[in-house]
Amino acid sequence: MSKSVSICVIGSGYVGLVAAACLADMGHRVICVDNDEARVKQLCEGGVPIFEEHLPELLAKHRGANVTFTTRLAEAVEQSEAVFIAVGTPQGDEGAADLSYVEAVVAEIARAIKSYKVIVEKSTVPVYTNDWIRRVLHRHGVDNEQFDVVSNPEFLREGTAIVDFLHPDRIVVGASNERSAEVLRRVYGPLTGGAYYAQPGSVPGPCSKEKPARLLVTSTQSAEIIKHASNAFLAMKISFINAVANLAEAVDADIEDIAAGIGLDSRIGPKFLRAGLGYGGSCFPKDVAAFHWVAQERGVNLQLLEEVRKINDTQREVFFNKVRSALWTLRGKRLAALGLAFKGDTDDIRESPAVEIIKKLLQAGAVITAYDPAAMERAKEVLPPAANMKYADDPYKAAKDADALLILTDWKEFAAIDLARLNRALRFPIIIDGRNLYKPAEMQSHGFTYVSVGRQASYHAQEGKPRKVPV
Ligand code: NAD
Ligand code: UGA
Numbered sequence: 001m002s003k004s005v006s007i008c009v010i011g012s013g014y015v016g017l018v019a020a021a022c023l024a025d026m027g028h029r030v031i032c033v034d035n036d037e038a039r040v041k042q043l044c045e046g047g048v049p050i051f052e053e054h055l056p057e058l059l060a061k062h063r064g065a066n067v068t069f070t071t072r073l074a075e076a077v078e079q080s081e082a083v084f085i086a087v088g089t090p091q092g093d094e095g096a097a098d099l100s101y102v103e104a105v106v107a108e109i110a111r112a113i114k115s116y117k118v119i120v121e122k123s124t125v126p127v128y129t130n131d132w133i134r135r136v137l138h139r140h141g142v143d144n145e146q147f148d149v150v151s152n153p154e155f156l157r158e159g160t161a162i163v164d165f166l167h168p169d170r171i172v173v174g175a176s177n178e179r180s181a182e183v184l185r186r187v188y189g190p191l192t193g194g195a196y197y198a199q200p201g202s203v204p205g206p207c208s209k210e211k212p213a214r215l216l217v218t219s220t221q222s223a224e225i226i227k228h229a230s231n232a233f234l235a236m237k238i239s240f241i242n243a244v245a246n247l248a249e250a251v252d253a254d255i256e257d258i259a260a261g262i263g264l265d266s267r268i269g270p271k272f273l274r275a276g277l278g279y280g281g282s283c284f285p286k287d288v289a290a291f292h293w294v295a296q297e298r299g300v301n302l303q304l305l306e307e308v309r310k311i312n313d314t315q316r317e318v319f320f321n322k323v324r325s326a327l328w329t330l331r332g333k334r335l336a337a338l339g340l341a342f343k344g345d346t347d348d349i350r351e352s353p354a355v356e357i358i359k360k361l362l363q364a365g366a367v368i369t370a371y372d373p374a375a376m377e378r379a380k381e382v383l384p385p386a387a388n389m390k391y392a393d394d395p396y397k398a399a400k401d402a403d404a405l406l407i408l409t410d411w412k413e414f415a416a417i418d419l420a421r422l423n424r425a426l427r428f429p430i431i432i433d434g435r436n437l438y439k440p441a442e443m444q445s446h447g448f449t450y451v452s453v454g455r456q457a458s459y460h461a462q463e464g465k466p467r468k469v470p471v
Helices: 014-025 037-044 055-062 073-078 100-112 129-139 161-166 178-192 220-250 255-263 284-297 304-327 353-363 376-382 395-399 412-416 419-425 440-445
Strands: 006-010 029-033 067-070 082-085 117-121 147-151 171-174 215-218 334-338 367-371 389-391 404-407 430-433 449-451
Touching (some): 006 014, 014 029, 014 055, 014 067, 014 161, 029 073, 037 067, 055 161, 073 100, 082 100, 100 117, 100 129, 117 129, 117 178, 129 147, 129 220, 147 178, 171 178, 171 220, 220 255, 220 284, 220 304, 304 404, 304 449, 334 395, 353 367, 367 395, 395 419, 440 449
Parallel strands (some): 006 029, 006 082, 029 067, 082 117, 171 215, 334 404, 367 389, 404 430, 430 449
Antiparallel strands (some): 147 171
16 A cells, blocks of 8 residues: 555645645645635745745645635545545634534535545544444435545644644544544655654654654544533633733743743743733634633533633733723824734734734824734734824834834744844833843843833833733
């Protein structure tokens, strides 16, 4: 049997497109399907619709050979042994995941099945979705012998998606029989056997031929829960450090020192302990809600997740009040906003704390000039240019004559700004940093009033400490 697997990936978004490009680089033949005609046209013509490191190079290398793009789902399914579903699962009513895109795709797959297929849940879905997919296929007249459904959750992060996919901490396969598990073992064989890492031109990362990726086979329910529980745990870590940050601020402690001190405990680890504006993005908010909903449905108490969400929401309020505290009134105040994406290294603005805070400031009458290295085009769709919402080409132009500068996204380039030039551009040297990109002492030495998260504010020599504005 050939080691290479013929694969169809349905959905060419952040996950589907990255998976398609990486599976092609691993030596498989991949057809990537999307029902968005404009997107497929752009992909066929050499375009890259999302901002992701290494993606343009991988697509350029494999387009038209190992990876092709189409809107024709039935043909793609027919030609494939494994069918990956990577469509959106947004938040629906009462927090439950909206699985209508998955169901629509499964109905289309059912009409196209003529021989045995392994259908792979790549989208993030609640437990028992596997059973529902099976049921929908049966309802459409597909026999048990013609398919298996496997859960293969994706753990990639936007911004580092390609490296995360090709050098994963783990690959999880939830399968109900050996036949389907074996197909997934072949799909991931180049990573688990290490051959990919020895291949010339492979994308570098933490795995190697000697230390290849690990694959864990579980039941389908366990695999589905591993995904939700992983995201919920990471979100909980962020809310925990943000709650501690608010305490640190109230007692003159420093959250950066505290996070370092906690993170050195190998049982806790240093990652995901960055205090800031709370988590955003297309996944943590909806996945925390969906996981909580699943537990409630089964009569299981996961109220903890409601607290995680509340702390996250409060974090934006806390930041907004810091802006008011530093500036007194907001109507007519000119503010430079650095960052629109939900985090650095991506153009994604879904559930972006930056966008949410800017909307609130606009409502309060502030005049914003924003800059983001990658997310300005997408942001203009939700924050259209207007008299009080402008965009600039770089941080210094955004800062020109502004009453204060806000740091809203943790782009690396925002941590390397020429502070003297920034000080000259601003009308008043006030920086309110929602991402703790600078040290208070450094900012004070550059003549700034500097307010950040979980640390004492430092004030420009001429300024006294303002009273806090009540929440
Ligand atoms: P996305 O919105 O970027 O992409 C989804 C794509 O599916 C779109 O291009 C859409 O046009 C296409 N699509 C929808 N219905 C279709 C249909 N019937 N036929 C063909 N194509 C169709 O979504 P995403 O961010 O890639 O997320 C996809 C899934 O992966 C979600 O369940 C998400 O929770 C999960 N996930 C996302 C990430 C991430 O970082 N974005 C990471 C891990 C898991
Ligand atoms: C997250 C997970 O990290 C991935 O493992 C998962 O596959 C993905 O969700 C998903 O299921 O979609 P992503 O949303 O791309 O990935 O980004 P993260 O790097 O996890 O950041 C999420 C949010 O948390 C961002 O708003 C980020 O700024 C914030 N964050 C992250 C913090 O506020 N503090 C931290 O220490 C880390």
